[in-house]
Amino acid sequence: MTGTVGPETAGSAASGTAGSAASGTAGALSRRWPEGLPWSQTDALVAVGASLLDVLGYLLFAAAVGGVGVPGFLLALCSGMPLLARRTHPVPMYAGVLLLQAATNLAEPVGIHFGAVLTVALYTLARHARLRVTAAAVAVTSLMTVLTQSHFRAPSWDALVSAPASCVLVAGAALVVARWQREVAANRRLMADRAVAEERRRIARELHDIVAHHITTMQLMAGGARANLADPEVVRDALITLESSGRLALREMRQLLDVLRAGDEPDAAPPAPQPGTDDLERLADDSRLAGLPTELTVHGVPCPLPPSLGLTVYRIVQEALTNTRKYAGPKARATVRLTYRSDAVVVLVRDDGVGAGGGAGGEGGGHGLIGMRERVALHGGSLSCGPHPDGGFAVLAELPLTADETAGAEPRYGEVPA
Secondary structure, eight states: OOOOOOHHHHHHHHHHHHHHHHHHHHHHHHTSSOTTOSSOHHHHHHHHHHHHHHHHHHHHHHHHHTOOOHHHHHHHHHTTGGGGGTTTOHHHHHHHHHHHHHHHHHHSOOOSOOOHHHHHHHHHHHHHSOHHHHHHHHHHHHHHHHHHHTTTSOOOHHHHHHHHHHHHHHHHHHHHHHHHHHHHHHHHHHHHHHHHHHHHHHHHHHHHHHHHHHHHHHHHHHHHHHHTTTOHHHHHHHHHHHHHHHHHHHHHHHHHHHHOOTTOOOOSSOOOOOOOGGGHHHHHHHHHHTTOOEEEEEESOOOOOOHHHHHHHHHHHHHHHHHHHHHSOTTOOEEEEEEEOSSEEEEEEEEOOOOTTOGGGSGGGTTHHHHHHHHHHHTTOEEEEEEOTTSSEEEEEEEEOOHHHHHHOOSSTTOOOO
């Protein structure tokens, strides 16, 4: 662990760290598809790809039946333009595609076909529209395709069968995929809700242990004051400690009531001291022994933190290092930076890994990110996770701190003043 620096330097360093992470996130966002357009990059790629496939098919069919016409070629080239609005306006998009496809079929005799643009349009409509709209679209598409491809003459049997079969197949696939995605989304929401509930129960149990410790301290101090009534100085010190523990216990109890849920079974084990910022060095040592080179630095003037706040800092670092070991790759290195400011405690966990899953806090981290957010929100802080501009992944948490908390916090668990 490195030496400490002054509060002003610590504040500027923490602000610089937060600004660097924010600028990295902003830079990543600026490299995305330009804002202000009514379509996404995926929509543009789908529209261009489907149009090129239809143009290629049109050239092949037209060349086989007698030549390529300019009107038909231009209509086939432009037929995919309505696909740009496939997510925002699926029904008008589909109507535009159907009209362009009909005009293309009437411009040149290209035989029986079911183009890529029409397939994408019908699939998108079936995914987003109601069942009655989808059924009507299948019927209209089948009828218009058969009539326009036969130039309003008597169609052949294969034309009567191929168009309706293609429409039913595309719409059926879209409906099956839509139902499967709804079930997957519902399962994800259920798992996320369960993870949040489980994390809140765990936080409640930890806060229960903290409150139990303060109440035990209050009981001991009250007994000590009663046993030393003849010595006013000893009684005064005991009452001061009793007041401080009572204030902390009340604050922790309020937080406990915010997260405690009915039906949570009591722990069978007796209350145990919870870890805090003093245990971060041990956590870094364990991480190094597990194969992840970890560096811990502390900036600013360390001050005693409330037990629940120290526990939150410990859990954030613990979860971030665990996810780094899992997902950042075998050659990754991690740095943990704890900054004490006059109004907040800032913890930054960063790795330089390139493994799948996002390193310290990526999606591969399971429900760890949910737990981090729950803990930070409990203290009214902020949490940001994402790729670092210099590479790797970073988790940045800022937890507000008041003067009353630092003044009344106890240095360690289990230490009862004499």
